[in-house]
Amino acid sequence: xxxxxxxxxxxxxxxxxxxxxxxxxxxxxxxxxxxxxxxxxxxxxxxxxxxxxxxxxxxxxxxxxxxxxxxxxxxxxxxxxxxxxxxxxxxxxxxxxxxxxxxxxxxxxxxxxxxxxxxxxxxxxxxxxxxxxxxxxxxxxxxxxxxxxxxxxxxxxxxxxxxxxxxxxxxxxxxxxxxxxxxxxxxxxxxxxxxxxxxxxxxxxxxxxxxxxxxxxxxxxxxxxxxxxxxxxxxxxxxxxxxxxxxxxxxxxxxxxxxxxxxxxxxxxxxxxxxxxxxxxxxxxxxxxxxxxxxxxxxxxxxxxxxxxxxxxxxxxxxxxxxxxxxxxxxxxxxxxxxxxxxxxxxxxxxxxxxxxxxxxxxxxxxxxxxxxxxxxx
Numbered sequence: 001x002x003x004x005x006x007x008x009x010x011x012x013x014x015x016x017x018x019x020x021x022x023x024x025x026x027x028x029x030x031x032x033x034x035x036x037x038x039x040x041x042x043x044x045x046x047x048x049x050x051x052x053x054x055x056x057x058x059x060x061x062x063x064x065x066x067x068x069x070x071x072x073x074x075x076x077x078x079x080x081x082x083x084x085x086x087x088x089x090x091x092x093x094x095x096x097x098x099x100x101x102x103x104x105x106x107x108x109x110x111x112x113x114x115x116x117x118x119x120x121x122x123x124x125x126x127x128x129x130x131x132x133x134x135x136x137x138x139x140x141x142x143x144x145x146x147x148x149x150x151x152x153x154x155x156x157x158x159x160x161x162x163x164x165x166x167x168x169x170x171x172x173x174x175x176x177x178x179x180x181x182x183x184x185x186x187x188x189x190x191x192x193x194x195x196x197x198x199x200x201x202x203x204x205x206x207x208x209x210x211x212x213x214x215x216x217x218x219x220x221x222x223x224x225x226x227x228x229x230x231x232x233x234x235x236x237x238x239x240x241x242x243x244x245x246x247x248x249x250x251x252x253x254x255x256x257x258x259x260x261x262x263x264x265x266x267x268x269x270x271x272x273x274x275x276x277x278x279x280x281x282x283x284x285x286x287x288x289x290x291x292x293x294x295x296x297x298x299x300x301x302x303x304x305x306x307x308x309x310x311x312x313x314x315x316x317x318x319x320x321x322x323x324x325x326x327x328x329x330x331x332x333x334x335x336x337x338x339x340x341x342x343x344x345x346x347x348x349x350x351x352x353x354x355x356x357x358x359x360x361x362x363x364x365x366x367x368x369x370x371x372x373x374x375x376x377x378x
Contacts, residue, residue, distance in 0.1 A: 004069050004102050006109040009059035015044060018059055021068045022095045023288075025153065031144045032151055033280045034288040044073075044093075050242055051128040054079040056117065059093070060109050062102050070096035070103065074110035075128060076117050080237045089119035089378075092127045094156070103159040115378050123168055123375040125150075129243055134348065135171055136160065140369030146309045146345045147280045148247075149173055150371055157372065165374035169234075173347035173369035174360045178308075178336060185333065189362060196330045199323030202265075207331055210260035210274075212252075219248045221262065222312060225272045229314025233352050251276055258335040259308065263315065263324050271315035273328035275336065278307040278345060308336050310346040325359065 009018050019040045026032035042048045044059065051057065055077045062070035073093040081087060091110045096103045111122060126134045133150040136157050145151040181187045199205065210218050220241070227238040254277055263271035282301040290298070310332070315324045336344065348371065349356045360367070 002064060004062040004064040004105055006060050006062050006105050009061060014061060015041060015059070017068050018061055018071050018093070019044065021061075021071050024068075025095050025097060026151075029151075029153075031141065033144055033284050034286070036283070036286070036290065037288045038290075050246055051075075053242075054240070055128070057128075058110075058113050060106060060113075062096070062106050064102070069099065070106050072106040072110050073128075074113045076114065076119060077128075079240065083237050084235070086121065087119050088121040088123055088375075089114035089117070090126060090128070091122060091124040094125045096156075096159070098153070098155050100159055100162060104163060107160075107163050111378055120378055121375060122165075122378055123373065126373070129239065130237065131239065131247070135371030135373045138170070138370040138372050140173065143368065144280060144284055145369070146173065146278045146307065146347055147276070148311065149280075149347055149369065160374050163376075165376045168373040168375040170351045171348040171371040171373070172351070172357065172367050173345065173371075174349070174365035175346070175368045176344045176363065176365040178333070178342050178344055180364075181333070181337075183337070185330075185337065188330075188333075189364065192326050192330060192363065195323040196327040199327040202322060204266040205324070206264045207327060208262050208264060209257040210255065210262065212255065212257055215252060218260075218262075219245060221269050222248070222272055222274065225262075225269060225314060225316070226312060228316055229271070230353075232317065233350060250279075254279065254302070256335070256339070258339075259332055261328050261331055263319075263328055265319065270319040271324050271328060272312055273310065273325075273332050274312035275308045275310045275332050275344075277302070277305040277341075278309045279305075281305045281307055306340070306342040307345055308341040308343070310344065313346075329363070 009015050019037055023034065046052045055075045057073060057075045060072050061068055071093055072091055075090050077090055094106070096106060114122060125136065126132060132148060135150050136152040137150060137154070138157060141154060223241055223244040226244065230236050231238070259275040261273045262269050282298055282305065285297065285301060313325070313328065333344070346360060346365065347369070349360065
């Protein structure tokens with residue numbers, strides 16, 4: 001078999017081929033969730049994609065006899081480099097058929113492009129940001145991913161390690177069947193209610209629902225808490241306000257105020273918990289397109305979502321170990337029960353955040369997906 005030719009994406013036609021290629025990889029995978037083609041085109045177009053304003057990006061196609069057989073993106077994340085001081089490039093949108101020579105030439109092209117721009121290390125895969133489908137699956141291919149989770153064939157891990165990449169760090173997704181907690185949550189671990197009750201008695205503490213009428217202000221508060229509650233993690237790079245808004249805006253129509261909670265002490269935000277209906281349960285059935293009947297299907301499928309995913313949860317360091325996290329969780333779970341959700345999902349958590357992972361285990365959650373980010377010297 002001839003070695004594929006790797007070329008840069010230079011035209012809209014190339015970009016469409018880049019975006020559509022994963023349908024070949026996952027043609028027989030019932031658990032793959034296709035992205036909306038229109039959204040992915042906007043995200044990867046230098047004229048409309050927000051990441052291009054803080055990074056230099058190259059998209060590559062691998063072709064064999066004019067047929068696309070793989071894709072990869074390489075990028076120089078200028079903002080991350082400025083914050084960390086490390087000449088570390090990234091790669092993502094890595095998709096390839098089960099053919100290692102194709103994977104190798106794609107990775108060669110990405111590494112060569114990054115070296116030419118002074119990068120000393122490579123890290124990934126991520127879909128640009130660390131919070132957008134990071135890593136490849138190590139375990140958990142038997143179920144669909146929740147929103148913002150990666151879903152990859154098992155051989156991706158093998159290909160990256162064969163190429164010489166080493167583990168950077170691991171990430172996890174958790175789930176728990178809500179019905180096992182009982183109709184009135186009587187089977188929750190007793191310590192959760194005990195700790196939450198102690199938190200309720202603290203002077204000046206208030207748990208409030210998100211105010212959707214003050215959307216911009218609430219997003220700004222969530223952005224602040226997100227960065228502040230994760231800044232203790234190794235290699236954490238604060239997410240920009242613009243990137244955070246990109247994640248938040250599509251959720252505006254589906255956020256339930258009873259499931260988006262803020263903890264305040266004397267009026268100051270000190271913690272938050274935002275649980276979202278897992279929109280991937282809808283995207284799974286749309287095949288990448290909303291039209292011609294997509295909106296009708298979306299409304300019907302939205303009513304059938306039974307998975308609630310916890311994407312944002314944290315408490316400022318000086319207010320930890322006071323039970324505020326347990327109280328936020330308990331209030332969200334009560335609301336989830338009332339609304340008839342059957343599964344609770346939490347993702348992704350880092351192996352570098354053992355406190356959160358222990359909390360998930362203590363709450364009876366199962367670690368059902370395991371992801372890995374890789375790195376190597378250039």
